[in-house]
Amino acid sequence: MYVRKFDSERKFVKTMTKDSLFIVDNKMDLLQKSYLTAGLNLEFITFKFKNHLPFKVKVPIVGQYNIARLDSLSGGDNLQSTTYGAGLVFAFKKTNNFGLNVGAMFFNNHHLYNSTKKIKKIEDFQTIRITSEMFFYPNSKNKKGAIFLRLNFNASLEKDIPNSYLQLQFGYKADLNFTPKK
Numbered sequence: 001m002y003v004r005k006f007d008s009e010r011k012f013v014k015t016m017t018k019d020s021l022f023i024v025d026n027k028m029d030l031l032q033k034s035y036l037t038a039g040l041n042l043e044f045i046t047f048k049f050k051n052h053l054p055f056k057v058k059v060p061i062v063g064q065y066n067i068a069r070l071d072s073l074s075g076g077d078n079l080q081s082t083t084y085g086a087g088l089v090f091a092f093k094k095t096n097n098f099g100l101n102v103g104a105m106f107f108n109n110h111h112l113y114n115s116t117k118k119i120k121k122i123e124d125f126q127t128i129r130i131t132s133e134m135f136f137y138p139n140s141k142n143k144k145g146a147i148f149l150r151l152n153f154n155a156s157l158e159k160d161i162p163n164s165y166l167q168l169q170f171g172y173k174a175d176l177n178f179t180p181k182k
Contacts, residue, residue: 022119023119026161027122027161028127028154031083033068034068039062039083040062040064042062043058054093054094055090055091056093057088060087062083063084065081068081077119083110084108085105087106101133101135102132105128106127106157127155127157128157129153130155134149147171151169154167
């Protein structure tokens with residue numbers, strides 16, 4: 001769950017009209033102003049160089065589904081998009097119940113064409129997310145869930161989209177482990 005801006009005018013994706021189609025002003029608004037973001041973060045590969053070193057290197061694969069609302073000019077319809085990508089994360093864990101993750105991820109963002117056909121198709125665009133996350137295990141014996149504080153910096157990798165933004169997230173995360181017990 002993400003807490004968004006409380007200003008009622010700024011929570012909508014702005015559009016303009018051209019040839020009886022609505023055109024989105026800024027592609028980054030699909031991500032920044034989405035009111036629902038659901039996704040999956042899979043650690044594809046994890047390296048730990050030596051047991052006594054307090055860090056690991058992770059290669060996550062990420063997929064997300066985003067929904068944002070268009071402004072009243074275009075009728076207030078929902079605009080849906082998907083985000084998928086991969087990255088590199090360094091995980092530091094010095095104590096039993098605290099840790100820090102720092103990394104960068106590259107994403108491709110894809111607009112799911114809406115059924116009303118009033119919105120001009122938005123071309124795919126690439127973004128980068130630089131993230132840092134501090135987490136705390138409430139129960140140091142059971143490492144299945146943690147409370148986290150995360151700061152994300154999101155920026156476009158395309159020259160025609162100069163917008164970037166920060167996200168501050170607080171919440172609870174749960175790890176799912178699918179390795180069989182021996």
